[in-house]
Each structure stands twice: as C-alpha cells, then as structure tokens.
Amino acid sequence: MSPQTRMARERRTSRRNWSFPPLDPTEHERASALHRAQHRQGVVTLCWLFVLVFGLPLLQAVVPMPVSLRLAGIPVAWLVPVLVPLPAMVLLAWRQLWRAERLERR
Numbered sequence: 001m002s003p004q005t006r007m008a009r010e011r012r013t014s015r016r017n018w019s020f021p022p023l024d025p026t027e028h029e030r031a032s033a034l035h036r037a038q039h040r041q042g043v044v045t046l047c048w049l050f051v052l053v054f055g056l057p058l059l060q061a062v063v064p065m066p067v068s069l070r071l072a073g074i075p076v077a078w079l080v081p082v083l084v085p086l087p088a089m090v091l092l093a094w095r096q097l098w099r100a101e102r103l104e105r106r
Contacts, residue, residue, distance in 0.1 A: 034104065038100050041099050041100060045092055045093075045095070048092055049089065052085060056080070060077065
C-alpha cells in the first residue's frame, strides 16, 4: 500500500488533523515547479475547451452550412454541434494527460 493511501485511510479512521509529510527543499522546489507547469498546461487546455464549446456555434453562425447538405436524412448543420464536441473533448483530455505525464517524467 502506498504511503498516500495509508495516510488517506488513517485520516478516515482517526479524526485528528494531518498534513502531507514535509519535503526537503529540493523536492519541494521540484514539486512546486511541476505544479506550476501543469497548472499552465491546464489553463491552456481549458482555453481550448472554451474555444471549442463556444466557438463552434459562433463559427456556424458566421459560416452557415447549406441546409440541403444531409447525412442519413439529417442536416449536417445539426450533426456538427452534436458529433464534434465530445470526440474533441476526449482528444483534449488525452493530450492534457499525455503532456502532464511527460512533465512528470522529466
């Protein structure tokens, strides 16, 4: 069992205050730098998510798709806001995870 799991279980059973074990200065600096870098990456990913969720409808409003364009009898203009965001969000999440793990490996 990892030390973090052990501490979490102890916290549930005993109601005393607890904190993370102290880090030596070099580990603390490395952890702080990693936290800052991952936070920056998270903000960038969040901005891309914002652009995706709010930009796609705005793009459709500015560049209207022809209503005659249909796929399986359904107008493509209806399918785009339904089928594009979820796979794009999955790709954004995968990219964020990959970049965060790459930072941790360095």
